Amino acid sequence: MDSKNTSAADREGGLVWDWPVRAFHWLLVVCVAGAWATHYAGLEWFDWHRRLGYTTLVLVAFRIVWGFLGTRHSRFGSFLRGPRAVAGYVRSLKTGAATTPGHNPLGALSVLAFLVVLLVQAATGLFANDEIANAGPFFGWVDTETSNRLTSIHHFNANILLALIALHLLAVAYYDAMRKAGLTRALLTGRKPGVDGIDGSRGVLALVIVLLLCAALALAIRAAPEATISFF
Numbered sequence: 001m002d003s004k005n006t007s008a009a010d011r012e013g014g015l016v017w018d019w020p021v022r023a024f025h026w027l028l029v030v031c032v033a034g035a036w037a038t039h040y041a042g043l044e045w046f047d048w049h050r051r052l053g054y055t056t057l058v059l060v061a062f063r064i065v066w067g068f069l070g071t072r073h074s075r076f077g078s079f080l081r082g083p084r085a086v087a088g089y090v091r092s093l094k095t096g097a098a099t100t101p102g103h104n105p106l107g108a109l110s111v112l113a114f115l116v117v118l119l120v121q122a123a124t125g126l127f128a129n130d131e132i133a134n135a136g137p138f139f140g141w142v143d144t145e146t147s148n149r150l151t152s153i154h155h156f157n158a159n160i161l162l163a164l165i166a167l168h169l170l171a172v173a174y175y176d177a178m179r180k181a182g183l184t185r186a187l188l189t190g191r192k193p194g195v196d197g198i199d200g201s202r203g204v205l206a207l208v209i210v211l212l213l214c215a216a217l218a219l220a221i222r223a224a225p226e227a228t229i230s231f232f
Helices: 003-012 019-040 043-069 083-095 105-125 144-178 183-189 203-223
Strands: none
Touching (some): 019 183, 019 203, 043 105, 083 105, 105 144
């Protein structure tokens, strides 16, 4: 490889985020924004709200599985750390010496929080109802009182999700604007300068996992008992 190609490769950096992780991130952005918008758009948009919820559930389930079977930097074992490591990372921020190839210890906590909150949001939506004419596909598996409780959790959890999104956007703005970390660029290209990159994305495995998760959800929805929604 000549010097020009070498310098270009150095500037581009090593591959840190495989395309399944990048696709997960941006599809999740679309689904969460779409679900929020369709919730307020009126009853005629409920079917789209439900479809976006299904997609969010599959995406979150995929990311959990990918946290064990995925590429190096996407695995939970590579970035989840204990309180001591988190505290050490926070201290290193003051000296400007905090650098990590994948998620930093604070970012790891954010990932974990997002996965938990999104899983709760999507799962409760399966049992929720709007007390008018629409309900999730698993409404028939619970009584109305339980569905109402889960609906309340669904609504309250949405506020937690919005707070997490706001914190996430502020953190990304700080790292990109103040520390020049290039987080947004890395989630578009998958690459970070000066890091030991992964060899490939394991895309076929990712697609197989997604198809299996979609099939499992479809079978569960089909197996759910039909329920008549009557609140009056």
